[in-house]
Amino acid sequence: MASKTFFWQGNEACVEAAIIAGCRFFAGYPISPANEISEYMAERLPKVGGIFMQMEDEIASIGAVMGASWCGEKAMTATSGPGFSLMQETLGWGFMTETPCVVVDVQRVGPGTGQATKAAQGDVMQARWGTHGDYSVIALSPNSVQEMFEVTIRAFNLAEKYRTPVIVLTDEIIAHVREQVVIPPLEDVTIINRKKPKAEDKIFFGLENVAPMPSVGEGFNVAVTASTHDEYGVRFTADPKVHRRMVEAINNKIKKSVDDIVEVENYNIDDCRVGIVSFGCTSRAVYEAVEAAEAKGIKAGYVRLKTIWPLPEKQIRRLAESAERIIVPEMNLGQLYHEVKRIACSRDVVPLNKIGGGEMITPEEILAEILRGR
């Protein structure tokens, strides 16, 4: 089979990728700017034998997704900031029960209703710390329609591999821009499916090397609960030892696999005076700014985060070894900035922020910031 070329918007690429990844259940609730994902899913899923449900709210949507995952299906929902907030409690349920699923957050301007149709990057920390308690999260950030396609497939693969909810943290611009997408021959696409238990298995939770996951209806009598439980699923709601053991396991399974999970795009990071750390739509302006800086004889480099969480600390540290100044442009009032500052504390780390109206940070603004430090 040959590769195929399409002209898609980000939300459409996300749907096609999900179907290729094996997604056969989607539940969602209308919200801008994620609506096209629901609309395409409603049309596409039944054709491949999948089920689409529009639920009564975002809480029900992610709840239905969790139920579908326990039936053995790959399942997904898509939303934006306000809906993402409503989903946080159930996301915590997903981390604690180790339920694979994909949540797409098409970021828009907040807080509150904010500006519903305008792009922003204000959910970086909500994606990391949105629910209560101690957990580790995987969040991926595409910066093109092509990458929306690739990242969505990867999100399903990581969800299945590590048995955890995975967040696709995108934004209105990537979701709505139309670009060329090349789909490789399907036999060249890596698809990962969850580890299933053997008939004699009894342990289904809390293993650092990821416990096998039964489905309901398979005869395993699995007890699924987000209350503190042991490896067999039995509740221990007061025992400190069981809680520590289980929560450390669900954190360590992500922490010890950072190198497998993290993906970045590096440019000139070992030989630059000025470094830029960016993600999502904003990183598109970085390319042009760095080129312009080089034309003026300034050595500039960047780390572009395709994985936001777990944070690519190693790569940012490497950038900080050569760059005296690190600029962190983002469409919020400074979220990723604090993480970069923490890692590159001996360097001059500079936030470059813009919010409102969906206005992007321009290459000129980034260039001006590069030149200011000269």
Added chain:
Amino acid sequence: MGEAFSSRSYMRDLKLPFCPGCGLFALSDTFLRAVYELGYKDLSNFIFTSGIGCTSWIPSPYFKADSVHTLHGRSIPPATSIKLLKPDFHVVVFGGDGDIVGIGLSHFIHAARRNTDILVIMGNNMVYGMTGGQVAPTTPYKAHTTTTPYGSFEHPLDAAKLAVAAGAAYVARWTTAHLSELKGSIKKAIQLQGFRFIEVVTQCPTAYGRRVGFKNVGEMLRWFKENSIPVKQAEGMSEEELEGKIVVGEFVERKRPTLVENVRALLKEAQKGGKKD
């Protein structure tokens, strides 16, 4: 029928966590008796979901079965997807009044509207028992709870009537003083399709009974029995006459296309001319 009924044969080797005198022992036992009398030797044909609260503990993890113990109020959405994806199983939801018609009310109404093929069994103890006896949407008018020390100034919700209005296929209400009738309704409901709702008014002597003046569980059960009015009789009574009464019986039994049937038809329609990838 072979072997005599034993609830233990359907349960994990764990002790139910309820307070002495709690009505949920009887509810758990009655459900399992119904299952037994329908000829199920185990629970392998059932999948349970529940939320947070005492009633939600009945299946999870005490039933030897697949059970998905969800968040407070959120048992119905996962039950919906589970039924759609595992249509050959009986999907049964256990929850309390706070869980099902307090925090989770929206899901309850929409599941009835969709005629989702699940059986929801709601233990209504008229209070938030697990958290210490706070006022619930089902607490009787003027009743004293830990958060209504001067008496409840809100009117209680009639969950059974609401389920009928929202489109449920089968609705019944009994109390723990009507275990035989309750068992009959559970048996019937398991065999029906669509959204089925059984409300079970149950005693919480710890967090409710003692605060509203009942000296013991017997008094509470007597109160249930003496205050219960059969549906047919209630039809001829005024709102004032029904104040503080418990209307018991079957509220509705009807056929209407169910969610599973509708989704099946949709898939068939969408795949005319074969599955397309």
